[in-house]
Amino acid sequence: MGLDAFGHDPLWLIIIKILAVFVFLIVSTIFVIWFERRVVGRMQHRPGPNRYGPFGLLQSVADALKLALKEDIMPTLADKAVYFIAPIISAMCAITAWAVIPFGPEVSIFGVKTMLQITDVPVAVLFVLACSGLGVYGIVLGGWASGSTYPLLGALRSAAQVISYEVALGLSIVAVFMLSGSMSTSEIVLSQGENPAIDLFGWHINVPGWYAILLFPSFVIFMISMVGETNRAPFDLPEAESELVGGFHTEYSSLKFAMFFLAEYINMFTVSAMCVTLFLGGWRAPWPISIWGEANTGWWPILWFLGKVWVFMFVFVWLRGTMPRLRYDQFMRLGWKVLIPLNLVWILVVAGVRVSTQQENGTGKILIIGGVVLLAGAVILFYPRRKQYFEPAVPDLGLGGFPVPPIDLKVPPSPRTKKIEATREKAAVATDTKTETTGEEG
Known part of the structure; x- marks a missing residue:
C-alpha cells in the first residue's frame, strides 16, 4: 500500500475522517491541559487541579467555558x-x-x-x-x-x-x-x-527498521x-x-x-x-508487541x-x-552554531553510507571517513563551553558581562501612537476653528 491507496474514498467517508481528526484534536487539547497541570503539580509537590470532576478532569472544560464567556x-x-x-x-x-x-x-x-x-x-x-x-x-x-x-x-x-x-x-x-x-x-x-540488510565495507549488517535508531x-x-x-x-x-x-x-x-x-x-x-x-x-x-502477528493490522x-x-x-x-528558560543569545547560538552545522555534517555521513552500499569503488568509503572526521571536529568545535568568569576591573553594570536594561527603562510607544495623536490634533484644530467661526457669526 502506498500513494495508490488514496484518492478513492467517497465524499461521506472523507467528511467522517475530517470530523474524527478534528474531534480528536479538540478532546486531546482539553485532556493534555489537565495532564500538564497534574504532572507539573506532582513534580513541584502540589496537587494540581482536583476540584472539578474526578481527579479534576473537568478543570479544562471549566477553563474553556470561562474563556468563552469572558469579555472580548x-x-x-x-x-x-x-x-x-x-x-x-x-x-x-x-x-x-x-x-x-x-x-x-x-x-x-x-x-x-x-x-x-x-x-x-x-x-x-x-x-x-x-x-x-x-x-x-x-x-x-x-x-x-x-x-x-x-x-x-x-x-x-x-x-x-x-x-x-x-x-x-x-x-x-x-x-x-x-x-x-x-x-x-x-x-x-x-x-x-x-529490518533491511546493507553491505558496508564487506560486512553484511542487518540495520533496525526504525529511523530513530539508524x-x-x-x-x-x-x-x-x-x-x-x-x-x-x-x-x-x-x-x-x-x-x-x-x-x-x-x-x-x-x-x-x-x-x-x-x-x-x-x-x-x-x-x-x-x-x-x-x-x-x-x-x-x-x-x-510486534511479535504478535495481528499487532499491525x-x-x-x-x-x-x-x-x-x-x-x-x-x-x-x-x-x-x-x-529554566534559556537566554535569547544562548537559544539562537544553539540553533545556528550547533544544530545546523552538525546536521550538515551528518547528512554527508549518511550520503557516504548510501554511496558505499551502491558502488564498489572507494568513493563511498572516502565520504564516510571524511564525514566522520568532520562530524567529530564539528562536535569538538561547536560543543557549548562555559566561559570562565573574571572579575572586571571596572564594576560591571550588566549581568555577568551581558548588558541588561536599566531599572528606569521607558518602553517606547507604539508606531501607531504618533498617527493617532496626529489625527487627534487635526480633529482638535478643526473643532477649535469651527468653534471660533461659529462664535464670530454669533
Missing part, C-alpha cells in the same frame, strides 16, 4: 482586521497539518476499504512543514496588530525563532528522505516495517528543534512572562486568546506525530500510534517542569 477586549491602537484574523490563521494551519498524518493501515469503515489517514501526497512532509511555517504568520500578525510594544517584541522573537529552528528541523529529515526514498508520510511508515543524530536534532518550533519551555521566548508580560498574545482575551492557546497545543501534537511517523515507525507496534495500530505521541507530550511537560 479590543485595544484602541489595534489594527482590527488583522487583530481578528491572526489567531484564526494560527489555529487553521495547526489543524490542516493533520490531513497527511497516518493513524493506521487499511481498515474497513461501513464496508468500504480505506486507509486511516485523510489523504497523502508525494511531498506530504513538506506540506506539514509549510503549515508549520505559515502558522507563525498568525503570531507575527497578532503581535504587530495589537498596537503595543511587548506583543511586537514577542512576535519578532517568534519570527526569528521559527526561521532558526525551521532550518534545523528541515535538515534533520533529509536523512530520512535518503533512506526511505520518499517524502510521503505513509510510505515512510511502510519503509520502517522491515539515524539517531537526526532524531535528537529533530526533537530539540520541534521544542523550539512550538515555542515551548525552555524555548518559550516569544511569550516570556518575566520579560514581555505575556508576549505576542498580551493584548488578547476571550476566544481569540483561546485560539492561540489551541494552536499551541495542536502544534505540540503535530510535531509529536511527525516525529513518531518519521523516526518511530508511525503506527507500527513496538517490540515486543486492523484498528490496533491507532493504539500504538497514540501511545507514542503521548510519550512525546509527556516529554514536553517534563521539560516545562524541570528546565
Whole structure:
C-alpha cells in the first residue's frame, strides 16, 4: 500500500475522517491541559487541579467555558482586521497539518476499504512543514496588530525563532528522505516495517527498521528543534512572562486568546506525530508487541500510534517542569552554531553510507571517513563551553558581562501612537476653528 491507496474514498467517508481528526484534536487539547497541570503539580509537590470532576478532569472544560464567556477586549491602537484574523490563521494551519498524518493501515469503515489517514501526497512532509511555517504568520500578525510594544517584541522573537529552528528541523529529515526514498508520510511508515540488510565495507549488517535508531543524530536534532518550533519551555521566548508580560498574545482575551492557546497545543501534537511517523515507525507496534502477528493490522495500530505521541507530550511537560528558560543569545547560538552545522555534517555521513552500499569503488568509503572526521571536529568545535568568569576591573553594570536594561527603562510607544495623536490634533484644530467661526457669526 502506498500513494495508490488514496484518492478513492467517497465524499461521506472523507467528511467522517475530517470530523474524527478534528474531534480528536479538540478532546486531546482539553485532556493534555489537565495532564500538564497534574504532572507539573506532582513534580513541584502540589496537587494540581482536583476540584472539578474526578481527579479534576473537568478543570479544562471549566477553563474553556470561562474563556468563552469572558469579555472580548479590543485595544484602541489595534489594527482590527488583522487583530481578528491572526489567531484564526494560527489555529487553521495547526489543524490542516493533520490531513497527511497516518493513524493506521487499511481498515474497513461501513464496508468500504480505506486507509486511516485523510489523504497523502508525494511531498506530504513538506506540506506539514509549510503549515508549520505559515502558522507563525498568525503570531507575527497578532503581535504587530495589537498596537503595543511587548506583543511586537514577542512576535519578532517568534519570527526569528521559527526561521532558526525551521532550518534545523528541515535538515534533520533529509536523512530520512535518503533512506526511505520518499517524502510521503505513509510510505515512510511502510519503509520502517522491515529490518533491511546493507553491505558496508564487506560486512553484511542487518540495520533496525526504525529511523530513530539508524539515524539517531537526526532524531535528537529533530526533537530539540520541534521544542523550539512550538515555542515551548525552555524555548518559550516569544511569550516570556518575566520579560514581555505575556508576549505576542498580551493584548488578547476571550476566544481569540483561546485560539492561540489551541494552536499551541495542536502544534505540540503535530510535531509529536511527525516525529513518531518519521523516526518511530508511525503506527507500527513496538517490540515486543510486534511479535504478535495481528499487532499491525486492523484498528490496533491507532493504539500504538497514540501511545507514542503521548510519550512525546509527556516529554514536553517534563521539560516545562524541570528546565529554566534559556537566554535569547544562548537559544539562537544553539540553533545556528550547533544544530545546523552538525546536521550538515551528518547528512554527508549518511550520503557516504548510501554511496558505499551502491558502488564498489572507494568513493563511498572516502565520504564516510571524511564525514566522520568532520562530524567529530564539528562536535569538538561547536560543543557549548562555559566561559570562565573574571572579575572586571571596572564594576560591571550588566549581568555577568551581558548588558541588561536599566531599572528606569521607558518602553517606547507604539508606531501607531504618533498617527493617532496626529489625527487627534487635526480633529482638535478643526473643532477649535469651527468653534471660533461659529462664535464670530454669533
